[in-house]
Amino acid sequence: MKVTQGTFSFLPDLTDKEIRAQVEYALAQGWAISVEYTDDPHPRNYYWEMWGNPMFDLRDAAGAMTEVADCRKAHPQTYIRVNAFDSSRGFETTRLSFIVNRPANEPGFALKRQEVGGRQIQYTIESYAAQKPEGQRYE
């Protein structure tokens, strides 16, 4: 099951050329690029691992693309995303975030039902991959 998180996630995976164009756009807006990765695909997992520091003062996409390539090399079987952070007053938040790498095999999510007081059912999801310990999830 293809994980759909962030911008462009319902499109086919972006090619390197398309990623570069998006990064160029973000840089032209004055946003700072950062690269993050994780092997926990839960949609509420906000805390991905940082791949190096956010790249402020970047002028060209080539720098960000080398970081993406390095991160893919080090963590080929993880989700990697590119974030663009807008520091301008009033925003001060991520303006663009999209997945640039995903594991070859994505097992998807299990639906869990929990019976609570009054036979009420609470629903939650759990990633099959996240049942294994961190670092062994997509081997």
Added chain:
Amino acid sequence: MNTQTTPSTANGQSVDLSALLADSRVNEVLEELDAELIGLKPVKARIRDIAALLLVERARKQLGLIAGSPSLHMSFTGNPGTGKTTVALRMAQILHRLGYVRKGHLVAVTRDDLVGQYIGHTAPKTKEILKKAMGGVLFIDEAYYLYRPENERDYGQEAIEILLQVMENQRDDLVVIVAGYKDRMDTFFRSNPGLSSRIAHHLDFPDYARDELEQIAAKMLEQMQYRLSDSGRDALQEYIPLRMAQPHFANARSIRNALDRARLRQASRLFVHRGEPLSRDQLMTIEGEDLRASRIFADGK
């Protein structure tokens, strides 16, 4: 000979170099370079050569001739104040207009920006700078400080190796210009043959002659909206050869400093007569006495 036809005419294709030149608007930068920088004949000639090469390369590309982008890493050697940084800035503009670099900005760094203080600190630091410089020009001032043979544990070597790798593999992404004094750069290149062989253009910046320094002074004053009185002009003409004979003469930089000090003296001279109204002319004029108060004239007597 009639049989000698170039492939392009044989195919009936041709490119107009002058149209390409006009299109790139590189001529404006070259003319600015000529007008704003005094002297430096060999440097300007080389810049024109490089511009021509890149234009021809572009023309070849239009006709489908592939040669791979030429290596444009450069070394600027010369005494202090000969215009290395200024030319590097212009070089970034020229390369941008010719489409060789994508963004055309200049990132000027020294050893401190590249080399870390402990193990594992250097690589991220150097890579950070390289990322910033991508799409533009990386200018490494006093590059010989990167290599410290007296200390075998020095991290400078690590920075050089990362630099070499990027210079070789990401030629399209950035141009590296190393700069420094001639003799020290020569020893630096001798001990780092890998670096020397990856730098295609070695530009030597000559010292300025006396009349060139006078023109530079005139240009600087014009930019600062000052002018010399007749006595001021005479004083400057005497000052320049005296200053040139002094130790630590730093070409244009020394002239700039001398003019800054003259402005200081002019200001205090005007301040003495603060009761009277000052004309625009007075505020602009540097008199002979402003320059003659210099230490250099005192030493000569």
